[in-house]
Amino acid sequence: MKRFIAAAALVMSCASSAHAAIDAYTFKDEAERARYTELTRELRCPKCQNQDIADSNAPIAADLRKEIYRMLGEGQSNQQIIDFMVDRYGEFVRYKPELNAHTWLLWFGPAGLLIGGVLLIGVIVVRRRKPTAEDANVLSDEERQRLAHLLDKNHE
Amino acid sequence: MKRWVLLIPLALFLGLAAFLYKGLYLDPSELPSALIDKPFPEFSLPAVQDGKPLTRASLLGKPALVNVWGTWCIACRVEHPVLTKLAEQGVVIYGVNYKDVNADALKWLKDFHDPYQLNINDEAGSLGLNLGVYGAPETFLIDSKGIIRYKHVGVIDETVWREKLAGLYQGLVDEGKQ
Numbered sequence: 001m002k003r004f005i006a007a008a009a010l011v012m013s014c015a016s017s018a019h020a021a022i023d024a025y026t027f028k029d030e031a032e033r034a035r036y037t038e039l040t041r042e043l044r045c046p047k048c049q050n051q052d053i054a055d056s057n058a059p060i061a062a063d064l065r066k067e068i069y070r071m072l073g074e075g076q077s078n079q080q081i082i083d084f085m086v087d088r089y090g091e092f093v094r095y096k097p098e099l100n101a102h103t104w105l106l107w108f109g110p111a112g113l114l115i116g117g118v119l120l121i122g123v124i125v126v127r128r129r130k131p132t133a134e135d136a137n138v139l140s141d142e143e144r145q146r147l148a149h150l151l152d153k154n155h156e
Numbered sequence: 157m158k159r160w161v162l163l164i165p166l167a168l169f170l171g172l173a174a175f176l177y178k179g180l181y182l183d184p185s186e187l188p189s190a191l192i193d194k195p196f197p198e199f200s201l202p203a204v205q206d207g208k209p210l211t212r213a214s215l216l217g218k219p220a221l222v223n224v225w226g227t228w229c230i231a232c233r234v235e236h237p238v239l240t241k242l243a244e245q246g247v248v249i250y251g252v253n254y255k256d257v258n259a260d261a262l263k264w265l266k267d268f269h270d271p272y273q274l275n276i277n278d279e280a281g282s283l284g285l286n287l288g289v290y291g292a293p294e295t296f297l298i299d300s301k302g303i304i305r306y307k308h309v310g311v312i313d314e315t316v317w318r319e320k321l322a323g324l325y326q327g328l329v330d331e332g333k334q
Contacts, residue, residue, distance in 0.1 A: 046290035049184065086190065090288070
């Protein structure tokens with residue numbers, strides 16, 4: 001029984017530590033809360049890399065959340081806040097990087113590959129299509145004349 | 157169909173293989189700094205030792221390493237002897253004591269050695285934030301006008317110094333002499 005309790009306690013403690021970071025911030029209104037949620041979901045934690053800063057327990061993510069909260073309180077726009085982060089941590093912190101000379105491949109690469117692949121398959125299919133019996137039987141007027149001409153020649 | 161068309165898949169495969177091979181040797185945890193070739197951020201913070209106010213102007217005049225460290229940072233302890241050695245060779249090193257307890261920092265500098273010409277007390281992490289620091293140790297190389305020229309994330313060891321920083325630092329020193 002003791003063992004069971006110990007195991008249960010262990011499982012519980014793991015479960016509680018798996019929860020995402022929760023900060024106690026109070027917002028002016030629901031709109032501001034929504035913007036906070038949106039921004040912390042869109043910005044990436046520089047340290048943990050594959051988590052957004054809303055989800056991360058890293059100290060740096062907590063600092064950035066605090067900074068976003070402060071800037072929202074100051075009435076800065078989403079764009080200003082994102083620019084602030086990009087100025088310090090680079091384009092890396094955005095899950096939706098801006099479209100520019102460095103990122104166009106990232107934005108359009110997958111769609112480009114898909115379209116290219118579809119076109120390639122299309123070309124192959126058209127080329128491989130075997131002529132049907134009907135295609136073989138149909139002669140153009142020109143071919144008909146030529147055939148008639150050849151047949152006539154043989155008769156002579 | 158022309159013969160060369162058959163070579164296209166092979167060429168595509170080789171291209172992809174070259175990309176992936178290069179990717180094997182990239183470190184994804186190393187981010188390019190957004191601050192390269194930008195001025196070191198303005199700040200107004202006390203010194204670790206005597207609490208005297210320091211500003212950006214305190215760092216100007218000579219090319220230098222600006223090392224972000226903390227007593228809580230285990231890797232900084234590894235790096236410390238290397239910094240000490242560099243300081244003995246005459247390399248100018250400034251410290252940013254990042255999110256640390258000042259008493260702990262003083263004890264560290266007393267117990268080990270103090271390679272820093274001056275040490276900025278960034279207890280709240282505001283300068284660290286403006287520098288885009290996401291972990292310690294991080295080291296910035298600034299020129300005599302306070303422009304950030306290079307950033308190294310992680311421990312500076314002999315190899316990193318020799319292969320990456322030494323040349324750049326020497327270049328900046330020579331630039332100043334001309």
